[in-house]
Amino acid sequence: xxxxxxxxxxxxxxxxxxxxxxxxxxxxxxxxxxxxxxxxxxxxxxxxxxxxxxxxxxxxxxxxxxxxxxxxxxxxxxxxxxxxxxxxxxxxxxxxxxxxxxxxxxxxxxxxxxxxxxxxxxxxxxxxxxxxxxxxxxxxxxxxxxxxxxxxxxxxxxxxxxxxxxxxxxxxxxxxxxxxxxxxxxxxxxxxxxxxxxxxxxxxxxxxxxxxxxxxxxxxxxxxxxxxxxxxxxxxxxxxxxxxxxxxxxxxxxxxxxxxxxxxxxxxxxxxxxxxxxxxxxxxxxxxxxxxxxxxxxxxxxxxxxxxxxxxxxxxxxxxxxxxxxxxxxxxxxxxxxxxxxxxxxxxxxxxxxxxxxxxxxxxxxxxxxxxxxxxxxxxxxxxxxxxxxxxxxxxxxxxxxxxxxxxxxxxxxxxxxxxxxxxxxxxxxxxxxxxxxxxxxxxxxxxxxxxxxxxxxxxxxxxxxxxxxxxxxxxxxxxxxxxxxxxxxxxxxxxxxxxxxxxxxxxxxxxxxxxxxxxxxxxxxxxxxxx
Amino acid sequence: xxxxxxxxxxxxxxxxxxxxxxxxxxxxxxxxxxxxxxxxxxxxxxxxxxxxxxxxxxxxxxxxxxxxxxxxxxxxxxxxxxxxxxxxxxxxxxxxxxxxxxxxxxxxxxxxxxxxxxxxxxxxxxxxxxxxxxxxxxxxxxxxxxxxxxxxxxxxxxxxxxxxxxxxxxxxxxxxxxxxxxxxxxxxxxxxxxxx
Numbered sequence: 001x002x003x004x005x006x007x008x009x010x011x012x013x014x015x016x017x018x019x020x021x022x023x024x025x026x027x028x029x030x031x032x033x034x035x036x037x038x039x040x041x042x043x044x045x046x047x048x049x050x051x052x053x054x055x056x057x058x059x060x061x062x063x064x065x066x067x068x069x070x071x072x073x074x075x076x077x078x079x080x081x082x083x084x085x086x087x088x089x090x091x092x093x094x095x096x097x098x099x100x101x102x103x104x105x106x107x108x109x110x111x112x113x114x115x116x117x118x119x120x121x122x123x124x125x126x127x128x129x130x131x132x133x134x135x136x137x138x139x140x141x142x143x144x145x146x147x148x149x150x151x152x153x154x155x156x157x158x159x160x161x162x163x164x165x166x167x168x169x170x171x172x173x174x175x176x177x178x179x180x181x182x183x184x185x186x187x188x189x190x191x192x193x194x195x196x197x198x199x200x201x202x203x204x205x206x207x208x209x210x211x212x213x214x215x216x217x218x219x220x221x222x223x224x225x226x227x228x229x230x231x232x233x234x235x236x237x238x239x240x241x242x243x244x245x246x247x248x249x250x251x252x253x254x255x256x257x258x259x260x261x262x263x264x265x266x267x268x269x270x271x272x273x274x275x276x277x278x279x280x281x282x283x284x285x286x287x288x289x290x291x292x293x294x295x296x297x298x299x300x301x302x303x304x305x306x307x308x309x310x311x312x313x314x315x316x317x318x319x320x321x322x323x324x325x326x327x328x329x330x331x332x333x334x335x336x337x338x339x340x341x342x343x344x345x346x347x348x349x350x351x352x353x354x355x356x357x358x359x360x361x362x363x364x365x366x367x368x369x370x371x372x373x374x375x376x377x378x379x380x381x382x383x384x385x386x387x388x389x390x391x392x393x394x395x396x397x398x399x400x401x402x403x404x405x406x407x408x409x410x411x412x413x414x415x416x417x418x419x420x421x422x423x424x425x426x427x428x429x430x431x432x433x434x435x436x437x438x439x440x441x442x443x444x445x446x447x448x449x450x451x452x453x454x455x456x457x458x459x460x461x462x463x464x465x466x467x468x469x470x471x472x473x474x475x476x477x478x479x480x481x482x483x484x485x486x487x488x489x490x491x492x493x494x495x496x497x498x499x500x501x502x503x504x505x506x507x508x509x510x511x512x513x514x515x516x517x518x519x520x521x522x523x524x525x526x527x528x529x530x531x532x
Numbered sequence: 533x534x535x536x537x538x539x540x541x542x543x544x545x546x547x548x549x550x551x552x553x554x555x556x557x558x559x560x561x562x563x564x565x566x567x568x569x570x571x572x573x574x575x576x577x578x579x580x581x582x583x584x585x586x587x588x589x590x591x592x593x594x595x596x597x598x599x600x601x602x603x604x605x606x607x608x609x610x611x612x613x614x615x616x617x618x619x620x621x622x623x624x625x626x627x628x629x630x631x632x633x634x635x636x637x638x639x640x641x642x643x644x645x646x647x648x649x650x651x652x653x654x655x656x657x658x659x660x661x662x663x664x665x666x667x668x669x670x671x672x673x674x675x676x677x678x679x680x681x682x683x684x685x686x687x688x689x690x691x692x693x694x695x696x697x698x699x700x701x702x703x704x705x706x707x708x709x710x711x712x713x714x715x716x717x718x719x720x721x722x723x724x725x726x727x728x
C-alpha cells in the first residue's frame with residue numbers, strides 16, 4: 001500500500017507536473033493565432049459626388065484651349081488653384097533641409113540629376129509632359145498663372161484626356177492631333193470630373209523614365225487590375241483601393257513622396273496610419289516594428305508582373321547601324337537591352353529587394369556637388385543601426401554608368417530631346433559632346449569638354465506591391481547564416497551572427513568532455529571486469 | 533530513507549526538461565540546426581524562459597525556508613578525497629568518501645558545481661536572456677545585442693558540458709542506476725542505514 005502511494009507521488013512530481021508545464025508551453029505559447037488589428041478606412045469608392053458637373057452651364061461652353069477649361073474650373077472652385085500651385089506637383093521642387101550639415105536646398109525633379117535620362121531639366125518638351133501644367137517648354141514658363149494648371153489630367157474620369165508627347169504638357173490641338181492623341185472632347189471631360197483614380201496618377205507615376213515600371217519597380221500599370229498576390233490593397237479581387245485612399249489629400253497636398261526627389265521626414269504616407277504600430281496581435285512580431293519597416297517583410301519581391309530597369313549603361317549609347325540609323329535590341333523577354341538613344345540596360349522581374357537602414361531622410365547629389373566616391377550615390381538613404389529612428393527598409397537600387405565631367409568632377413545633364421534634328425539633342429543627332437555641352441549650358445554650368453562615364457547608384461525605397469500575409473517573409477529569410485540581411489552587418493542579428501572563435505572553443509570543450517566521460521566509463525568497466 | 537523530497541524531485545525534473553527545451557530551441561535560434569522551425573523555437577524559448585525564471589525563484593525560496601540551502605554551501609572537507617575517488621578510488625571499488633545525509637546530500641564537488649549553476653550560470657543566463665528579449669524597449673539602452681548574445685551563448689555551451697558530465701556522473705552511485713532511481717522515487721539506501 002505504501003509503495004503504491006509512493007509510486008503515485010513519484011509519478012505526479014517527476015512526470016505529471018513537469019509534463020503539464022511543458023505541455024502548457026507548447027500549447028499556449030508555441031502557436032500564434034493568425035489575427036490582425038481591424039482597419040477602418042474611408043475609401044474613394046465610398047465617396048458620393050455632391051454635384052453633377054454635366055449640369056453646369058460654364059462647362060457647356062465651346063472650349064478653345066485647355067486653359068479655358070481651367071478658367072471654368074476656377075470660376076467655381078476658387079482658391080483651389082492657389083492650393084495646387086503651392087505643391088511639388090506644380091513646382092517640381094521643395095524647400096528642404098538636407099541631412100548632416102548640408103544645409104538648406106530647394107530640390108525636386110526640376111533640378112535634380114538622376115541615373116536614368118540624367119535629368120528632366122533642358123528636355124522640357126518631352127519630360128514636362130508629366131507636369132500638371134500647360135506649356136513648361138523652357139525657362140519662360142509662367143508658374144504664377146493659374147490658367148496654366150492642368151486640372152483635367154488628375155480629375156478626368158473618362159480616361160480619354162491625354163497630354164500629347166513632346167508638347168510640354170499640352171494635349172493635341174486641331175493642328176497636331178493624331179489617331180493616338182486626338183483633340184480631347186473638353187465638354188465631355190470637364191463634365192466627367194471627380195476624385196482621381198488609379199489611372200490618373202498612374203499615367204505619370206507608372207511610366208516615369210520612358211516606359212512602364214522603368215523607375216519604381218513597385219508602381220506600374222499592372223496595378224490597375226491585379227491579383228491579390230500582386231498587391232493586397234489595389235487588387236481588383238479585394239478592395240481595389242485607389243492611390244488617394246492611402247495618399248490622403250487635404251487642400252491638394254497629396255501626402256507621400258519618394259526619396260528619389262525628396263529629403264525630409266515629413267508629409268509621408270505610413271502603413272501605421274491605418275494599421276497602427278502594433279498590427280499583428282503578437283508581441284514578438286510587433287516588437288520588430290522598432291527596427292524593421294512593415295515593407296521589409298510584406299514586400300518580399302517587387303516588379304511582380306512586368307520587369308523594371310535595374311541597370312543603365314550610357315557609355316554604349318549612340319551606335320548606329322549600317323544605314324546610319326539608330327537601332328534597338330531586345331532580351332529574350334521582350335525588354336530592350338540596347339537602344340542607340342540610351343545605351344545598354346538590364347531589366348528583371350520578381351526582384352529581391354536590397355536592404356538598408358533608413359530614418360526617413362535622404363541626401364542628394366546636387367548639380368554643384370563634385371564626385372567624391374565611386375560609385376556615385378545619386379541619393380543617399382540616411383540611417384544606421386545605432387540611429388534609433390532608423391528601420392530596415394527594402395530598396396530598389398538602380399545602378400548606372402553615366403556621363404561626367406572629368407575636369408570639373410561633376411555629373412553632366414544632357415540635352416537629349418528636341419522636336420527636330422540639328423538642335424544638338426542626342427536622341428536626334430547622336431553627338432554626346434554637343435548634348436553634354438547644351439545640357440550644361442541650359443542650367444548655366446560650365447562644361448570642360450572632357451568627359452567619361454562613372455558608375456552611379458540611386459536608391460528607391462519600396463512601398464507598393466504588398467503581398468498577402470501568408471507570403472510575408474518568414475523568420476529565417478533574415479535570421480539565418482546567409483539570409484537577406486547578410487550584407488547589413490553593423491549590428492548583431494540572432495540566427496545570422498556568431499563568433500567562430502567562441503563556437504569552435506566550445507565545440508572542442510564538448511568533445512573533450514564526451515571523450516572524458518566515455519574514457520572514464522570504459523576504465524570503470526575494465527576495472528570491474530578485472531576485479532571479477 | 534527519503535533523500536529527495538517531493539518538491540526537490542519536481543524541481544529537478546522540471547528544471548531538466550526546461551533546460552533541455554531551452555537548449556534545443558536556443559541552439560536552433562542560434563542557427564546550429566533546424567528542428568521546430570525558427571518561429572516556434574523562439575516562442576517556445578521565450579515561454580520556457582518565463583517558466584524557468586518562476587521555477588528558480590520558487591526553488592531559491594524553498595531552499596531558504598527549508599534550510600536545504602546548506603546543501604549548497606561549499607566545503608573543503610573531503611574535497612581532495614572526492615577528487616581522488618573519481619581519479620582512482622572508483623576504479624578500485626573504493627567506498628564513496630562522502631556519506632549522504634538528509635542535510636548533506638551533495639559531495640564537495642557537487643556543492644561547488646551546483647552552487648555555481650544556481651548563483652552564476654542560471655542568473656547570467658536569465659539576465660542576459662531577458663535583456664535579449666527586451667533590449668529594444670526604449671528604457672533599456674543597449675548599444676548592441678552582440679555581447680548579451682555572446683554571454684548567453686557561452687552560458688548555453690557551459691550547460692551542455694554540464695549536462696554531459698552530469699548524465700555520466702549519475703552512473704557513479706552504489707550501482708549504475710542508484711542515483712537516477714533516488715531522484716525518481718526519492719528513496720536511497722544510505723551507508724548509515726546499511727550499518728544498522
